[in-house]
Amino acid sequence: MSTTDWLKPLQHILNCPVHLVTKSLADWHDLIKDADAVWLGDKTASSIPAEGARAEKAGKTSIVIASADASVELIEIDKPSLQTSEKELISWTLQLNREPVTEKAGTAQSETERSALKLSEWIQKQLESDEPAYSLPDHLTTGSRLFNEMIPFLLVTEQTNTKQGTYAELEKLLRSFLSDDVLLIPLKSQEWLIWGSASLLRDEDAEAFEEQEDESLEDSLASIGSGLHEMLASEWIGECHLAVAYPAVPAKGMVETTILLRETLNLGRKFHVGTNIHLPWMLQLERLLNAIPETQRTKYLEQSLKRADFFVESEMLSTIETFFALDCNVSETAKKLYIHRNTLLYRLDKLKQETGLDVRQFRDAVLVKIILLLYKVTKRN
Incomplete structure (x- = not known):
């Protein structure tokens, strides 16, 4: 039985909202650190949580249904009056189905997604470190792809839950808009780092190029960002924010670019409420005022x-x-x-x-x- 097959019956039995979400491993550890109550089962010493592990905060109970190297799948139950016996029964049921659920989660992930999750875990560690490494280690730069200049985007969504298969769906949409040469990296929940091919800046049509020959690099990036945001907002995620930066080489600038894009998005949301596309070269005065x-x-x-x-x-x-x-x-x-x-x-x-x-x-x-x-x-x- 798939997760979606038993999710609705569970919601009916408990008579409350039950959401399926995917969090990074870093987000899970942040959750249990701040939780009002935690139960980790038989993996108390492990960094990867066991199926059935629980964290409770502000009346919401999060229970692990599957975990991988860098991500955790959870059900979130929004019911402050949920009884301890009910929580234990759900955890016990998930533990009984540990092997099938884990196996299914593992096979559902593509090789691309597994590589992206490893990149995500490395980026998070560098962002939290006092002395971060700015160049990717060799084992994360297979092939020459990450040594090519690419256009970086940071996408932050407004919805509070993420449905199963979101990575594959988003990657497919991005490939249709940005071409097949796309790198999608999930960071924290609702936050995605996207790298698109720099060839997007080159117009292959000579006539169109002549008409736009005065267009600056900044104008081109803003135009690409605007089109991407419009597509994502209408076809995938609804309300969202997008930051775009100058082209960079992912293998050398992954961490610095992530920091810049996060700052840009935060400044844009802070100083320009109602704006959804944020550009670092348009926020220089805002950066100064924020300091x-x-x-x-x-x-x-x-x-x-x-x-x-x-x-x-x-x-x-x-x-x-x-x-x-x-x-x-x-x-x-x-x-x-x-x-x-x-x-x-x-x-x-x-x-x-x-x-x-x-x-x-x-x-x-x-x-x-x-x-x-x-x-x-x-x-x-």
């Missing part, structure tokens, strides 16, 4: 907003953001906002009267940009 202690940022913002509440009125906020997005071009901003040029100039003059800052002047434009970024973070917090 300033929060107390100082808050103090500066309070001082500024005492005379500049006018910034955050919806109409003015939209006007300023559009003005900045179009490089402070008055004519283009008026067109984008569907207003007369004189109407735009009136709004900018009114902003100057209210705040003393003229966004048509470089110095004042920088100050207003900083104030708006800090306001968004403070308002959300």
Whole structure:
């Protein structure tokens, strides 16, 4: 009997939600470290949990149904009133079926997925180390593929559970969009490191190339990221965030690239709520502001907003953001906002009267940009 065959009956018997999820081994160890109660069965000294092992936290019980070298399959039972006898019965049943379940989990994984999980485990160790190794060890760089320059992406999904077979499904979708030369690495739950072929940046059609010859590397990467996000959001995972970075050689830059992409995604979600595609070259000012202690940022913002509440009125906020997005071009901003040029100039003059800052002047434009970024973070917090 497959997992999905008994999952619904179990949910019916317990009369509560039961979800099937896949976590990395690192995530499992984080879970049991922070859990309110833990039962590890006969593998208490092993890093790989036994079938039936349990971790309980905040009314949710997670029980292992299968484990491999770098991943753990669990059922999550969202029922605070779940009795101890019920938990023990589920664990005991999973232990009885230990051999078939483990065998099935092992055969379900492709060679590509097993290699990806080994890469994931190595990356996690380096990220947690005080002295990380930045180059992949030889046993993880079979063939020459990882020594070719590739485009890195970091995908973070919003859904709270992952269904069985997700790796294969996602890999298939990525191959259809990015070509067959794709490397997919699961990191923490809901987080995926993706490497696509650098050939995506080369347009084989001569006519199309001539039309886009002025397109920069950054524009090309942003375009690829936008298309990939649209495909994933509509065909696979729904709400998600995607960070894209400059091409790099995976064998030499796996750890550094992961760190950069995580920082980029975190900064984008922090300073630009509502944006789903995050680019490191577009977040340089945000990176600088994020390095300033929060107390100082808050103090500066309070001082500024005492005379500049006018910034955050919806109409003015939209006007300023559009003005900045179009490089402070008055004519283009008026067109984008569907207003007369004189109407735009009136709004900018009114902003100057209210705040003393003229966004048509470089110095004042920088100050207003900083104030708006800090306001968004403070308002959300």
